Amino acid sequence: MIEKSSLPLGNDQNGYREKEKTSSFVNMEDIEIWKQFKSGNESAFIYIYKTNFKNLYNYSLQFSKDVNLVEDSIQDLFIDIRRTRKKLSDTTSIKLYLYKAIRRKVLQYVKHSRKYFWSGSLEEGNNFHFTFSYEHHLIAKQLTEEKIERLNQALETLPKRQREVIYYFFYEQMGYQEIKEIMNFTNVKSVRNKAYIALKTLRKSCE
Amino acid sequence: MNIKKNIEDFLTDEEFVRWVKSPDPELDVFWLKWLQLYPEKREMLIKAREIILSMNFKTHHIDEEIQEKSLNTILSKTSSVSSLDKIEKHSKSFVFLRVAAILVMFLTTTYFVNNYVSSFEKKSKQKIVSNIIKQNPNGRKSKIQLPDGTTVWLNAGSTLTYPSKFTTKERVVNLDGQAFFDVIKDTLRPFRVNSSGLITTALGTSFDVDAYSAQNDEIKVSLVSGKVSIENKSLKTKNTTLPGEQLVYSIKNQKSKIRSFDLKEVVAWKDQILYFKNASLPEVVTRLERWYGVKIHLKNKPTKKWNLTGEFKKQKIARVLDRLSFIENFEYEIKGKTIKFKF
Numbered sequence: 043m044i045e046k047s048s049l050p051l052g053n054d055q056n057g058y059r060e061k062e063k064t065s066s067f068v069n070m071e072d073i074e075i076w077k078q079f080k081s082g083n084e085s086a087f088i089y090i091y092k093t094n095f096k097n098l099y100n101y102s103l104q105f106s107k108d109v110n111l112v113e114d115s116i117q118d119l120f121i122d123i124r125r126t127r128k129k130l131s132d133t134t135s136i137k138l139y140l141y142k143a144i145r146r147k148v149l150q151y152v153k154h155s156r157k158y159f160w161s162g163s164l165e166e167g168n169n170f171h172f173t174f175s176y177e178h179h180l181i182a183k184q185l186t187e188e189k190i191e192r193l194n195q196a197l198e199t200l201p202k203r204q205r206e207v208i209y210y211f212f213y214e215q216m217g218y219q220e221i222k223e224i225m226n227f228t229n230v231k232s233v234r235n236k237a238y239i240a241l242k243t244l245r246k247s248c249e
Numbered sequence: 250m251n252i253k254k255n256i257e258d259f260l261t262d263e264e265f266v267r268w269v270k271s272p273d274p275e276l277d278v279f280w281l282k283w284l285q286l287y288p289e290k291r292e293m294l295i296k297a298r299e300i301i302l303s304m305n306f307k308t309h310h311i312d313e314e315i316q317e318k319s320l321n322t323i324l325s326k327t328s329s330v331s332s333l334d335k336i337e338k339h340s341k342s343f344v345f346l347r348v349a350a351i352l353v354m355f356l357t358t359t360y361f362v363n364n365y366v367s368s369f370e371k372k373s374k375q376k377i378v379s380n381i382i383k384q385n386p387n388g389r390k391s392k393i394q395l396p397d398g399t400t401v402w403l404n405a406g407s408t409l410t411y412p413s414k415f416t417t418k419e420r421v422v423n424l425d426g427q428a429f430f431d432v433i434k435d436t437l438r439p440f441r442v443n444s445s446g447l448i449t450t451a452l453g454t455s456f457d458v459d460a461y462s463a464q465n466d467e468i469k470v471s472l473v474s475g476k477v478s479i480e481n482k483s484l485k486t487k488n489t490t491l492p493g494e495q496l497v498y499s500i501k502n503q504k505s506k507i508r509s510f511d512l513k514e515v516v517a518w519k520d521q522i523l524y525f526k527n528a529s530l531p532e533v534v535t536r537l538e539r540w541y542g543v544k545i546h547l548k549n550k551p552t553k554k555w556n557l558t559g560e561f562k563k564q565k566i567a568r569v570l571d572r573l574s575f576i577e578n579f580e581y582e583i584k585g586k587t588i589k590f591k592f
Contacts, residue, residue, distance in 0.1 A: 091323070095316045100308050110391055117319050117326075117394070124327040154563075172306040184296040185303060193300070213306040215270055217263050234261055241257040244300070 072136045080127050098144050105148045105167040115148045138220050170205035189248040196247035204240035253290055259297035269301045325398035384408045388542015402429040402519045406539045426461050429519040448480045523561040530555040541566045549592040
């Protein structure tokens with residue numbers, strides 16, 4: 043962890059809150075933005091909404107391709123946090139807070155609609171699917187087109203939960219601690235093990 | 250963490266991934282130094298890096314418009330902080346008001362498609378840029394957000410048509426089938442539901458419109474509380490219903506009467522409850538087909554007339570049929586989406 047005082051940003055800390063109450067959230071720590079939102083600062087809310095909406099949308103699509111369901115979930119999440127803002131706990135990562143909440147909400151809505159729409163007309167989500175593609179700009183080219191092909195085949199065999207870990211780790215660039223919290227793992231080590239097993243499968247396929 | 254035997258040891262290293270995905274000068278220094286210490290791992294490191302860079306996660310392009318529209322809905326539903334505080338303080342009376350504002354409308358029509366509908370549509374179309382059509386097949390229900398923030402629960406086998414943007418004078422939607430409306434209050438722009446020529450006007454309330462083009466020739470409008478006007482311009486009638494009353498209009502003899510009604514019977518569907526009250530066999534069959542998106546065939550006839558009352562909350566069709574067949578004494582067979590009742 044880098045000490046705050048060692049960052050050049052430190053000097054501005056006292057001044058900007060007075061001058062630019064509405065536009066300086068970019069340089070603010072999550073915990074501070076969240077506190078402002080909780081105390082009723084509407085521009086803090088708009089900032090939180092705008093910086094997270096698209097990520098939450100893409101993330102929710104992993105669980106359901108039903109855009110109505112996804113949009114409802116996100117709206118309901120933000121309505122919930124606005125209505126209960128005073129009682130919300132503090133957080134050092136707004137993204138993690140919202141991801142945990144939206145995951146719960148979307149899964150709940152999906153489960154609910156599955157029970158309800160017996161016909162099973164609801165589409166499955168993207169299920170954390172990803173692919174490997176041949177990147178021409180890589181200079182060393184350890185990975186040939188053929189190896190990429192084998193990687194993709196190996197991907198198909200990965201269980202959904204392993205892919206989910208990979209998604210957070212590589213796509214969302216979250217740490218093991220954060221993944222543990224989102225997916226309710228008992229400890230960080232088991233998250234790392236999950237990732238390790240998945241990546242071992244992939245690595246072996248392109249030896 | 251610095252002992253790297255396999256590629257996966259690189260791939261599971263948080264700092265390594267961070268370096269590959271979002272490099273910064275400090276991380277560059279660190280990994281270059283690391284390579285100087287372990288030059289034999291160079292190839293492995295490069296391969297691990299390539300694996301990460303070759304990963305493609307599917308992302309969807311999301312319109313700014315969706316983001317803005319959602320934000321409007323969120324803000325209109327929660328309003329400003331000061332009014333939120335008020336709501337918190339008086340939450341009980343707030344809930345009461347919402348419940349009291351429920352208006353229920355029940356219509357069933359067949360040959361009740363008249364000139365008025367088309368003239369009405371022409372009038373409103375002049376101002377509309379584009380129409381949005383939401384159609385649910387049998388077996389599927391959905392929740393829709395209108396441009397003004399109004400929430401609509403659309404029942405199975407129903408179609409809702411509305412403009413992408415409401416005019417400044419009124420908010421008009423067309424409905425074929427059944428829907429429950431939770432209307433955002435806007436006294437300057439009345440909210441109108443047009444179903445087969447019958448116009449229900451509300452200024453800000455919740456109500457249910459049932460307008461399946463079915464066998465019945467009756468139109469029913471039920472109001473729990475609040476006020477709403479129901480117009481039929483081709484027949485030149487205009488009625489205002491009072492709380493607890495249901496207006497029943499018969500198309501055959503063109504007369505209307507007012508009576509009381511069962512609220513649960515009309516709005517249960519919205520709360521995921523399949524509710525029957527003194528239902529006949531044909532009614533049960535129609536309702537099941539619509540609710541679950543199935544086709545029901547009858548083999549022989551029941552020995553006595555059905556008069557079924559019961560409710561099923563979030564039940565799978567097999568559970569419902571188990572209970573029905575027990576009560577009404579018949580056997581059933583499910584093959585995909587086709588169901589046979591054997592009496």
